[in-house]
Amino acid sequence: MGNVIKKLVIGLVVGGALWGITKALEFPTVFQMLFFAYAILGAAVFILLDAPSLKPLNGVKALGALLVFYIVLCVVYIAGASLWPQYDPEDEKGKIDKILKPKRAATEQGKAEELLARAKALDEQAKALAARIKALGGDQAPGAQASGGAGAPPSTTGAAGGDILKIGEDQWQLQECYNCHKLRGEGGKKRGPELDNIGSYLTVDDIKQKILDPKSWMAEGFEKEYEKGKMPDKYKDLMEENDVIALASWLVTFKNPSVNTPKPIKKK
Amino acid sequence: MNTWQRGLLALCAILALFGGAAYAQTPGAPPVEFPYTGNRTAVWIVAQLHILFAAFILGAPIFVVISEWLGYRKHDPRYDRLAKEVMKVTVILYSMTALTGGLFIFVLLATYPQFTTWLINHFFLVFAVVYPLLFIGETILLYLYFYSWDAWKGEKKARHIALGVLLNLIGTITLFVIDGPTSFMNTPVKAEGVSPAEFLATATLWDKIYNYSWMPMNLHRLVGNVTFGGFITGLVAAYMYMAAKKEDERAYYDWMGFVGNLIGVGALLFLPFMGYLLAYELCDYDASICPYMMADQLSMFFEMQGAMVGLLFLASNYYIWLSMKRIEGVERVRMTIFAPLVMVALPFVMTYGWTIFPVPDPRSLAILVPLALLPVVLGRLIPLTVSSRTIIKVGFLMVVIGDAIWLTPHGFVPTGAKLVAELELPSDWNFLALMPAKNSAAFTLVFVTVVNYIIYNRAIGQGTIVWGKIDFVSQFVLVFLAFTSIWTMGLMGAVRSLLRKYFHTYNLLPDFTAESFTPTLSYSAWWITAITVAFYVVVSFAIFVTLRPTEAKGHAPEGSPAPAGAK
Numbered sequence: 066m067g068n069v070i071k072k073l074v075i076g077l078v079v080g081g082a083l084w085g086i087t088k089a090l091e092f093p094t095v096f097q098m099l100f101f102a103y104a105i106l107g108a109a110v111f112i113l114l115d116a117p118s119l120k121p122l123n124g125v126k127a128l129g130a131l132l133v134f135y136i137v138l139c140v141v142y143i144a145g146a147s148l149w150p151q152y153d154p155e156d157e158k159g160k161i162d163k164i165l166k167p168k169r170a171a172t173e174q175g176k177a178e179e180l181l182a183r184a185k186a187l188d189e190q191a192k193a194l195a196a197r198i199k200a201l202g203g204d205q206a207p208g209a210q211a212s213g214g215a216g217a218p219p220s221t222t223g224a225a226g227g228d229i230l231k232i233g234e235d236q237w238q239l240q241e242c243y244n245c246h247k248l249r250g251e252g253g254k255k256r257g258p259e260l261d262n263i264g265s266y267l268t269v270d271d272i273k274q275k276i277l278d279p280k281s282w283m284a285e286g287f288e289k290e291y292e293k294g295k296m297p298d299k300y301k302d303l304m305e306e307n308d309v310i311a312l313a314s315w316l317v318t319f320k321n322p323s324v325n326t327p328k329p330i331k332k333k
Numbered sequence: 334m335n336t337w338q339r340g341l342l343a344l345c346a347i348l349a350l351f352g353g354a355a356y357a358q359t360p361g362a363p364p365v366e367f368p369y370t371g372n373r374t375a376v377w378i379v380a381q382l383h384i385l386f387a388a389f390i391l392g393a394p395i396f397v398v399i400s401e402w403l404g405y406r407k408h409d410p411r412y413d414r415l416a417k418e419v420m421k422v423t424v425i426l427y428s429m430t431a432l433t434g435g436l437f438i439f440v441l442l443a444t445y446p447q448f449t450t451w452l453i454n455h456f457f458l459v460f461a462v463v464y465p466l467l468f469i470g471e472t473i474l475l476y477l478y479f480y481s482w483d484a485w486k487g488e489k490k491a492r493h494i495a496l497g498v499l500l501n502l503i504g505t506i507t508l509f510v511i512d513g514p515t516s517f518m519n520t521p522v523k524a525e526g527v528s529p530a531e532f533l534a535t536a537t538l539w540d541k542i543y544n545y546s547w548m549p550m551n552l553h554r555l556v557g558n559v560t561f562g563g564f565i566t567g568l569v570a571a572y573m574y575m576a577a578k579k580e581d582e583r584a585y586y587d588w589m590g591f592v593g594n595l596i597g598v599g600a601l602l603f604l605p606f607m608g609y610l611l612a613y614e615l616c617d618y619d620a621s622i623c624p625y626m627m628a629d630q631l632s633m634f635f636e637m638q639g640a641m642v643g644l645l646f647l648a649s650n651y652y653i654w655l656s657m658k659r660i661e662g663v664e665r666v667r668m669t670i671f672a673p674l675v676m677v678a679l680p681f682v683m684t685y686g687w688t689i690f691p692v693p694d695p696r697s698l699a700i701l702v703p704l705a706l707l708p709v710v711l712g713r714l715i716p717l718t719v720s721s722r723t724i725i726k727v728g729f730l731m732v733v734i735g736d737a738i739w740l741t742p743h744g745f746v747p748t749g750a751k752l753v754a755e756l757e758l759p760s761d762w763n764f765l766a767l768m769p770a771k772n773s774a775a776f777t778l779v780f781v782t783v784v785n786y787i788i789y790n791r792a793i794g795q796g797t798i799v800w801g802k803i804d805f806v807s808q809f810v811l812v813f814l815a816f817t818s819i820w821t822m823g824l825m826g827a828v829r830s831l832l833r834k835y836f837h838t839y840n841l842l843p844d845f846t847a848e849s850f851t852p853t854l855s856y857s858a859w860w861i862t863a864i865t866v867a868f869y870v871v872v873s874f875a876i877f878v879t880l881r882p883t884e885a886k887g888h889a890p891e892g893s894p895a896p897a898g899a900k
Contacts, residue, residue, distance in 0.1 A: 092762070093755050095745045103737040110647060110729055114654060119806040127575040134809055135869070138816050139862050145640060146858030149633040152747035154850040157630065161835045161850060165843050172845075244624035244749065252749065256620065278526070295620040299840050302528045 069112050076108020160239050167305050233315025236308050240300065248319065256295060258284040261324035264317040272313035275329070277301040284327040365443040372444035373848040377830070378864055379440045381823055383433035385868045388822070389565055390430050391504045392558030393423045394475075396566070396596045398497030405490050415589050417482055418880060419566050424479050425875040427472070448837040448844075456514045458538055467507040474500040505555065512550050513542030518838045519829065520545035520618045529841050545618040549611040556603045561818055563597030568815035569876050571808040576881070584801030590811050591656060595786075597814060598649045602782060605642065605775040608825070615832060619839070622832055629748045630851040634828050636742055637854060641821040643736030646778040648814050650732060653785045654725055655807040662796030666721040669712030672784050673719060673727040675704060679780055680731070680738055683773035688764060692772060705780065721788045728781040735777035741765045819868060823861035 083100040092100075122130055237243065243252025247259040263272070267282070275282045279296035287295075300309065367375040397416045404412030441449045453460050478496050485493035522536045522544055523529050533541075570590035577583045616623035627635060657663050686700035743766035744757040758766055833839045835849040843849075 090762070091759055093745075093757065095756060096741075096758065099741065100737075103733065103740075106736075107730065107733040110651075110733055111726075113651065114726070114729065116806075118804040119809075121805045122575065123578075130809075131575070131812065134812065135816070135866070138813070139866065142820055143855070143858045143862050146637050147855035149636050149854055150745055150747045151853040151855055152630050152633065152851060154852060156748070156750075157850045158847075165835060165845060165849075168843050169845050241621065241624070241629070244621065244629065256624070280525075294617070297619045297621050298523075298525060299529075299619065299621075302530070302840060 068115055072108050072112045072115075076105050076111075079107070080104030163235070164239055164303070229311045230315045230318065232308065232311035233313070236304070236312040237315065240304065240312075242312075245295070258287060258327045259324055260316060260326055261319050261321040262326035263329075264320040265322060266326070266329050267317065269310065269313045269317050271329070271331075272316050273309050274333075276304070276309050276313065278333065281331070281333040282329040283332050284329050286327050288330075364446060367444065371848050372846065374860060376437075376440055376444055377827070377860065378867075379433060379437045380830075381826055381861075381864045382868060383430065383437045384826060385561075385819060385822065385864070386426050386430040386433055386871075388554070388558045388561050389872075390423050390427045390475075391508050392560070392562030393419050393565070394478075394497065394501050394504060395559050396562060397423070398494060398501060400592070401490075401497060402494050405494065411585060411588060412592075414585070415566070415592060418589075419562075419569065420479050420482070421879040422565075422569060422872070422875050424475065425879055426872065427475055429871055429875075431468075431472075445837065448842060451842060452514060452518075452838070455533075455541060456517075456538070459510060459513060459542070463510055464507070467503060467510060471500065471503045471507055474503055508554060508558075509551050510542075512547055512554065513544075516547040516550045517541050517544050519832060520547075520615065521838050521841050523618075523840075533841065546611060546614050549607070549614045553604075553607040553611045556600050556607050557822065560597050560600040560604055561822060563593050563595070563600060564811075564815040564818045565872065566593030567597060567811035568872070569593070569880070571811040571815075572873070572876050573880060574808050580801055587800045587803050590803075590808070594649065594652050594811060594814065597818070598782060598786075601645065601649065601818075602779045605779065609772070609775075624749065625834065626828070626832065628743065629750075631828055631831060632742065632749075633747055633854045634824060634831075634857070636740060637858070638821065638824055638828075639736065639739040641817060641824065642775075642778070643732070643739060645814065645817055645821065646732055646736070646782060647729075648810050648817065650725075650728060650782060650785055652807055652810045652814070653782075653789050654729075655804045655810065657721070657725070657789060657792055658804060659802045660792045660796040660798050663721065663792045666788060666792045666795055667718040668721060668724050668784075668788060668791070669708050669715075670717040670719050671708040671711045671715075673724050675707050676724075676727055676731045676777070676781055676784065679704065680735060680770075680773045680777045683776060684738075684764065684770045687769035687772060688767070691769065701776070708784075721792065724788060725785055728785055731777055731781050735774040735781070738765060738770050738774035738777075816865065816869065819865045820861055823864055824857070827857050827861065 080101040080103075083104055084097045087097045087100050237248070242248075245253060245257035247253030248261060253259060267275070271282065277300060279298050280294075304312075364372065366372065370378065397419050400412045400416040400419075404410060404414075404416065438449075474496065478493070478500050481493060481496065485496075521529055522532060522540045524532045567590050570586045570593055574583055574586035574590060577586055612623075612626065615626075625631060682704060683701060687697050690696040690700070741758070743763065744752045746752050746756050764770055831851055834851075835844055836842060837844050
């Protein structure tokens with residue numbers, strides 16, 4: 066027992082020291098707690114190393130001990146996993162809905178087009194039938210709804226509504242560009258260049274080209290062979306053209322010369 | 334389990350398989366809605382169970398045949414007995430693999446009929462011809478191998494071992510073949526400047542199989558299966574040790590537990606690097622996968638993985654420690670002082686070195702290799718030694734430190750988007766959360782374990798091992814290792830599947846259902862635990878029905894593994 070207390074005290078002292086050092090180094094409290102926990106884990110390991118031998122168990126006692134052991138493991142693993150910060154799926158659901166909406170619509174549109182084609186074929190059959198009835202002398206064939214092309218689709222030219230810059234910003238979030246690029250001091254892990262001054266170097270068309278063909282432009286300092294393929298070559302398939310233009314239009318507004326955005330070099 | 338019982342299980346598997354296929358042929362059949370779990374979780378449960386059984390039946394025969402060969406070479410009947418007992422359990426679990434495999438297809442067809450049909454169409458030759466033929470071939474070989482055990486002994490033992498090698502060859506090819514469609518879902522074929530759908534239309538079957546993550550996944554699964562098989566062997570040994578009533582039985586199962594753990598840990602040493610290779614290829618395929626894994630939605634899954642791997646290394650080294658305690662004369666074993674010195678220096682020097690020369694850079698090895706070999710070289714020149722007990726204790730300290738480095742996150746947030754200063758590492762210490770530090774932590778765990786096994790080996794050479802007298806708590810360590818390795822496998826399996834994000838096949842076939850989001854770690858942990866428990870119940874049952882009657886009837890004398898001419 067004295068051995069256990071001794072190691073526990075050492076663990077507490079080391080943990081306390083780590084707490085104090087990390088506090089002095091301005092680690093957030095949660096990290097101070099984590100380092101303290103590491104020290105306690107270390108103490109537990111060393112207590113276990115010198116623990117007295119366990120007497121052999123048989124029969125029902127062994128079975129009971131096993132069951133209890135399994136229950137403890139299940140509880141510890143579930144509780145351990147639940148203690149970590151949990152991602153909220155609701156954050157993602159909205160994004161996924163927005164990203165997949167055009168693709169889903171495309172799928173439904175495909176079905177709708179098929180239905181329209183079938184309706185058109187039926188219509189032609191009906192017209193042919195009406196013509197045959199008329200040829201046989203019947204004058205009661207229904208008149209074609211030919212009163213002046215009423216079926217023309219409404220114009221979509223005025224439907225461009227909405228703020229294109231807002232759509233561009235939305236796309237920045239939806240495509241999670243912030244994972245690699247820093248902008249307005251947020252996001253980025255140095256995987257890609259900081260973009261606060263990108264508008265000073267590139268036009269909307271240039272940025273669009275870069276998004277659709279990532280190797281068309283390379284930023285200075287990102288030219289190593291293993292960095293060339295870092296930007297995924299997938300946005301041409303994932304994004305609608307209008308969304309790419311909106312994103313490029315939004316990015317081109319960033320012209321902050323105080324941020325050292327590396328100069329892009331045209332490669333294609 | 335009798336032959337008719339195995340046949341009944343196989344029949345159920347076939348019924349499930351063809352029933353599922355027949356159901357999917359029903360015109361206009363809407364997808365089934367699984368109550369409570371939802372469709373995605375239902376597929377997850379069945380797929381994970383199938384993978385666990387499959388991993389064992391593919392991994393166990395690898396070391397079974399090695400064990401049989403060792404028995405033959407060393408004239409030690411214990412190896413032959415171990416091989417045969419593990420094979421008995423494997424045969425039962427083979428039926429469960431077929432059953433869960435059939436069930437998997439049934440559930441997949443019922444819940445995602447369009448996607449399943451699409452995938453089958455792309456890999457028709459694999460699903461309709463190659464895989465069934467391999468499966469049938471493996472079934473024949475497995476049963477032939479098992480049932481010819483006693484008949485092909487003595488002079489015919491070499492023939493039996495050759496059959497085992499052939500079984501493993503077919504098993505490995507089966508694994509590689511089915512990894513084709515599985516890895517394709519993560520990293521479908523692509524070419525620069527061409528849309529994935531267009532390229533897919535012109536791609537050959539080999540193009541689809543030989544995708545970015547195929548070979549890394551093959552290697553990762555192959556090594557993982559051996560690890561898993563080793564730890565399950567340890568579990569078998571622990572159960573039997575607890576149930577043993579005679580000293581000789583206890584001695585045998587003590588030895589079996591040690592061998593199972595040795596195999597498990599031996600393969601485990603390679604696993605972090607195989608996992609790293611797989612992750613590297615995934616990130617190379619699409620760099621956006623990397624932050625999704627390590628910094629965003631799945632970052633906490635990797636924290637949990639760090640905790641689990643740390644526990645596995647702690648437990649396996651603890652088992653060595655317990656094993657050492659029952660070796661008479663262990664106190665005489667000493668080792669060069671440079672071994673613990675390198676242990677202590679390793680995480681710090683490597684983190685610094687690999688920050689300057691990141692891993693793809695060959696210069697990274699210029700730091701690692703000399704450092705790892707330092708105890709061997711300097712140990713010969715400077716004869717300063719320390720006791721094995723001290724080295725192992727320093728090793729434990731470094732395992733804790735290594736695990737601490739592995740576990741320390743960049744921020745205590747589930748996604749990078751929610752990072753605030755109060756939850757983030759200070760910028761000067763951010764290196765603790767970067768890959769060089771994580772790699773050095775993994776290497777420290779591996780280095781310490783290797784040193785401990787070298788010490789153990791010396792202890793066996795210099796002292797006398799007393800089998801059957803190991804601390805009883807070691808049996809719980811073996812149970813713990815098996816449970817934890819299965820749990821970790823479930824966790825990483827979930828991660829690999831979730832990497833497809835909201836796609837059935839990444840960037841190609843979107844999942845339009847409402848379930849295509851990333852679940853929480855807590856939710857995942859519940860299901861991973863449930864799957865692990867379900868698997869454990871079946872494995873425990875398999876061990877009970879196969880090995881208990883043998884003990885009750887008294888163990889039959891082992892077939893002599895030695896060739897007749899050698900006697």
